[in-house]
Amino acid sequence: MKQSHPIAVLDSGLGGLTVVKALQRVLPAEDLIYFGDTAHLPYGNKSSAVVCAFVRQIVGFLRQMDPKHVVIACNTATALALPTIAAEFPELSISGVIEPGARAAVAAAGAQRLPAIGVIATEATVRSKAYERAILQRRSMARVLLRPTPLLAPMIEEGRTSDDPLVETALRQYLNSMVLRKVNVLVLGCTHYPLVKRAISKVVGPTVRLIDSAEQCAQDVARRLARKGLLRMPVRSPDDTGPLEDMPATGRLRTFVTDDPDRFAAMAARFLEMEIERPTLVKPNGEPDSSAPMVLRAAG
Amino acid sequence: MKQSHPIAVLDSGLGGLTVVKALQRVLPAEDLIYFGDTAHLPYGNKSSAVVCAFVRQIVGFLRQMDPKHVVIACNTATALALPTIAAEFPELSISGVIEPGARAAVAAAGAQRLPAIGVIATEATVRSKAYERAILQRRSMARVLLRPTPLLAPMIEEGRTSDDPLVETALRQYLNSMVLRKVNVLVLGCTHYPLVKRAISKVVGPTVRLIDSAEQCAQDVARRLARKGLLRMPVRSPDDTGPLEDMPATGRLRTFVTDDPDRFAAMAARFLEMEIERPTLVKPNGEPDSSAPMVLRAAG
Numbered sequence: 001m002k003q004s005h006p007i008a009v010l011d012s013g014l015g016g017l018t019v020v021k022a023l024q025r026v027l028p029a030e031d032l033i034y035f036g037d038t039a040h041l042p043y044g045n046k047s048s049a050v051v052c053a054f055v056r057q058i059v060g061f062l063r064q065m066d067p068k069h070v071v072i073a074c075n076t077a078t079a080l081a082l083p084t085i086a087a088e089f090p091e092l093s094i095s096g097v098i099e100p101g102a103r104a105a106v107a108a109a110g111a112q113r114l115p116a117i118g119v120i121a122t123e124a125t126v127r128s129k130a131y132e133r134a135i136l137q138r139r140s141m142a143r144v145l146l147r148p149t150p151l152l153a154p155m156i157e158e159g160r161t162s163d164d165p166l167v168e169t170a171l172r173q174y175l176n177s178m179v180l181r182k183v184n185v186l187v188l189g190c191t192h193y194p195l196v197k198r199a200i201s202k203v204v205g206p207t208v209r210l211i212d213s214a215e216q217c218a219q220d221v222a223r224r225l226a227r228k229g230l231l232r233m234p235v236r237s238p239d240d241t242g243p244l245e246d247m248p249a250t251g252r253l254r255t256f257v258t259d260d261p262d263r264f265a266a267m268a269a270r271f272l273e274m275e276i277e278r279p280t281l282v283k284p285n286g287e288p289d290s291s292a293p294m295v296l297r298a299a300g
Numbered sequence: 301m302k303q304s305h306p307i308a309v310l311d312s313g314l315g316g317l318t319v320v321k322a323l324q325r326v327l328p329a330e331d332l333i334y335f336g337d338t339a340h341l342p343y344g345n346k347s348s349a350v351v352c353a354f355v356r357q358i359v360g361f362l363r364q365m366d367p368k369h370v371v372i373a374c375n376t377a378t379a380l381a382l383p384t385i386a387a388e389f390p391e392l393s394i395s396g397v398i399e400p401g402a403r404a405a406v407a408a409a410g411a412q413r414l415p416a417i418g419v420i421a422t423e424a425t426v427r428s429k430a431y432e433r434a435i436l437q438r439r440s441m442a443r444v445l446l447r448p449t450p451l452l453a454p455m456i457e458e459g460r461t462s463d464d465p466l467v468e469t470a471l472r473q474y475l476n477s478m479v480l481r482k483v484n485v486l487v488l489g490c491t492h493y494p495l496v497k498r499a500i501s502k503v504v505g506p507t508v509r510l511i512d513s514a515e516q517c518a519q520d521v522a523r524r525l526a527r528k529g530l531l532r533m534p535v536r537s538p539d540d541t542g543p544l545e546d547m548p549a550t551g552r553l554r555t556f557v558t559d560d561p562d563r564f565a566a567m568a569a570r571f572l573e574m575e576i577e578r579p580t581l582v583k584p585n586g587e588p589d590s591s592a593p594m595v596l597r598a599a600g
C-alpha cells in the first residue's frame with residue numbers, strides 16, 4: 001500500500017460528508033472516494049442483516065479502487081455492520097465512527113466520578129447498544145443515556161438549519177430528559193447532526209460538551225494512517241483553528257451514488273460548503289436495470 | 301380469475317395499510333395480501349428508475365399468488381412507476397392511488413368556476429406532477445397547488461399523532477401558503493397522512509374538503525372488481541357509517557416484508573388498530589444473504 005492511494009468513505013447517503021469535510025480539513029492532500037447509498041437510504045430504521053448486506057456490496061465495490069483505508073462514516077452502519085464486514089474483508093483496513101466518538105466522550109468527561117454521557121442517534125444505533133458498550137468499556141462507572149432522534153436527519157436533509165423553529169422544538173422534546181438528568185457530555189451519534197450543532201448547544205446549554213463523531217472519526221483516521229506511515233503531506237493539526245485558506249485541500253474528491261446523482265450533488269454542496277464533481281451512478285448488482293421482472297423469494 | 305382470489309396491496313412500508321384498512325371496511329370478505337418493502341423504504345426521495353426497479357420486483361413476487369387485482373397503495377410508487385409496471389405486466393389488473401384521489405378532489409370542488417385544489421405529498425410525488433396532470437385532465441380550469449411535506453411520514457412512523465405539538469408546528473409551516481391562497485380542497489397525497497387528518501383539518505380550517513387518497517383508492521378497487529363481477533360478498537357501502545361491528549372483516553390478511561417483521565407487526569397494529577398475523581420475511585433476489593461479497597458495477 002502506498003501513500004498515494006485514496007481514503008474511501010462510505011455512508012447511507014449524505015451524512016458521511018461531514019466526515020469528508022473533517023478529513024479535508026485535517027488531511028488536505030489526501031484523495032478521497034465517497035460512496036453514498038442513496039437508493040437504500042436511510043439505514044437508521046433497518047435491521048442488522050439488511051444493513052450488512054448493503055455495506056458488503058459497497059465495500060466490495062470500493063475495494064476495486066485499492067483504498068489505503070475505508071471509513072464507515074455512518075453511525076448506524078458502524079453499529080450494525082463494522083465487526084461483520086471487517087472480518088469479511090481482512091485485507092482491508094476499515095474503521096468506523098463509534099469508537100472514536102466514545103473515546104472522545106470519555107476523555108471529555110474528565111475526572112468526574114460518575115459522569116453522565118448522553119448519546120443521540122438513529123433508532124437502530126440506539127437499539128444496537130454499540131455506544132453504551134464502547135463507553136462502558138472505557139469508563140465502567142459512567143451513566144450512559146441514549147435517545148433516538150429519528151426526525152433530525154430528515155429535517156437536515158430537508159435543508160433545515162439551527163435557526164429553524166421546528167428543529168428547536170424537536171430538540172427540546174428529544175433532549176428534555178438529558179437536560180433534566182444533567183448530562184455532562186453529549187455525543188452527536190449520527191454524522192448528520194453536526195449541521196445543527198448550534199441548536200443542540202442552545203438546548204442543552206453551554207456547559208455540556210458536545211462530541212462531534214464526524215470530527216473524531218477524521219482524527220482517528222489521521223492517527224491510523226500516521227501509525228502506518230501512509231499519510232500524504234501536508235497534514236494540519238486538529239487544534240489548528242486558523243483560516244482554512246492557509247492550507248487549501250489539494251486532494252481530489254470523487255463521489256459514487258446508487259441513485260439520483262444530481263440531487264446528491266445539490267445537497268452535498270450544503271454539507272461540504274463547496275461544489276463537487278458530478279457523482280458517478282452505480283447500480284447494485286442483481287437489482288434489475290432492464291424491464292425483465294425479477295423474482296423475490298421468501299427467506300429462511 | 302375467480303372471486304375467491306386475493307387482492308394484493310403493495311407499498312414502500314407501512315403507509316399502504318391505510319388502504320388495507322379502507323378495503324377491510326368496504327370489502328370485509330376479501331382476502332388481502334400486503335407487501336411492505338421495508339428494506340428499501342422510503343420511496344419518497346428516490347428516482348423513478350430506482351422506484352420502478354423496487355416495484356417490479358414486488359409485482360413479480362405478488363403475481364405468483366394469482367391476485368385478482370394489484371393495488372399500488374403508495375402515492376410515490378403510483379406517480380413514478382404505475383404506467384411502466386402496468387405495461388410490463390399486461391396479464392395483471394393493476395391500479396394506484398392518484399387517479400381516484402384526483403377524481404374525488406375534482407368532484408369535491410363542485411361547480412366552482414376556478415377551484416383551488418391543494419396536494420400535499422412526498423418530494424418525488426410532487427416532482428412527478430402526476431396529481432397536477434390527473435386533476436387538470438378533469439378540470440382544466442383548476443388552480444393546483446403542490447407542497448412537498450417530507451417530515452410528515454417519518455413523524456407518523458415515529459408514533460406522533462394529531463395531538464403532537466411538533467406535528468401541528470410542521471403542518472402550520474407546510475400549509476401556510478395553502479391557507480393564504482384559500483384552497484377549497486386538499487388532497488392527502490401520501491397514504492400515511494390520514495393518520496394526522498384531524499391536525500391537518502385544524503390547520504386548514506373546517507371549510508376545506510380533505511381528500512383521503514387511501515379511502516378513495518379502496519372505493520376505486522371495489523368499483524373495478526364490481527364491474528368484472530369479481531367481488532366477494534358481502535360488500536359494505538362507502539356511505540355506511542354505522543358501527544363496523546355490524547359487518548366484521550372475515551377475509552384473511554397476510555403480510556410480506558423485506559426487513560424486520562417484528563418492527564413491522566408492532567407498527568402495523570397502530571395503522572390498522574388491530575393485531576396482524578406475523579409477517580413473512582422476503583429477500584429480494586440478487587441481494588446477498590450469505591457472507592459472499594457482491595460486486596457493484598457503475599451504470600451506463
